[in-house]
Amino acid sequence: MRFRKTGAAVAAALALAVSATACGSDSGSDDTITIGIKFDQPGLGLKTPDGAYEGFDVDVATYVAKELGYEAGDIEWKQSPSPERENLLSRGDVDMIAATYSITDERKEKVSFAGPYLIAHQDLLIRSDETAITDASDLNDKNLCSVGGSTSAQNVKNELAPDAELQEFDTYSKCLDGLSKGTVDALTTDDAILAGYAAQDNYEGQFKLAGLSLSDENYGIGLKKGDTEMQEKVNAALEKMIEDGSWKEAVDKHFGPAGYDPGEAPEITEKS
The missing domain is CATH 3.40.190.10 (Periplasmic binding protein-like II)
Structure with missing residues (x-):
């Protein structure tokens, strides 16, 4: 009888331990x-x-x-x-x-x-000395950059400038590098994003927003x-x-x- 009680106690303890572990796992996933x-x-x-x-x-x-x-x-x-x-x-x-x-x-x-x-509103980031881009239609003979999967890229392809040469990268930073080096003529995405890039100390004075509200x-x-x-x-x-x-x-x-x-x-x- 004592053996059975001990076995039952061990089994109960193991069950409680498993239960506590499971509960701890669930609550842990809720902690973050x-x-x-x-x-x-x-x-x-x-x-x-x-x-x-x-x-x-x-x-x-x-x-x-x-x-x-x-x-x-x-x-x-x-x-x-x-x-x-x-x-x-x-x-x-x-x-x-x-x-x-x-x-x-x-x-x-x-x-x-x-x-x-x-x-936000889709706009263009261009070099500070750029004067030839004042409208979306001006992009049709330009090299343009945006991020793949973004609404900005789709807007360019489907509506704004279907004849533009569009390069698509996985990050806007790569587009910005191309704009800085002159391999692309404009970076297009939302004005809120572009404003942040233009304001960086290391790009001070290099870029400006075109000021076009191309979409909401x-x-x-x-x-x-x-x-x-x-x-x-x-x-x-x-x-x-x-x-x-x-x-x-x-x-x-x-x-x-x-x-x-x-x-x-x-x-x-x-x-x-």
Whole structure:
């Protein structure tokens, strides 16, 4: 009888240990949140040489995460190049993406969005001495650069300048290098992104924005398709950020030095 009791006790202890381990594993996965951002976009999403992360998207994502119950130290930042954003969400590699992610009908077939939290406009970054590019049609005999998978690249191909020689890279930094060396005539993407590049100290005086509003780009936070519960929570966090003044503070902090004014905070429209 004593042997049976001991065996039962051991079995019970093992069961409790397994249960505790399982519970610990589940709670551990809830202790952190993985957020996709860009690593190479000054003013929006930038990984600095010392390993820190900064920019408007970073501040928005940090605020949202805090409203979801995560402190800044609980966030794991993951690089999210434009062509990979849908894949990162569908595979579950990230919990959300705040990476200059324009809300489009095509993308909404694959992911869900919260927001928008910023409205940008497609523009051109050109060299400071460039005088021949004053309209989108001027690009048809030019070498143009953008990032593959971006709405800017699609707009150029399909509407703005279908005869332009378009080079597509995986990051805007490579386009900027081509513009600096003269191998491309213009870099096209959203004005918020371009303003950040133009304001960098190492490029001071080299580039300017063409000042063309070629499209409206509504930046949203990308979520796994159909996750309406998370969508509602993120929308509530964005609304609070706007109402308590934190949104405007982030705008002034990251866009003010570049002289870029994105206007008023947009209305949250992406709701289930």
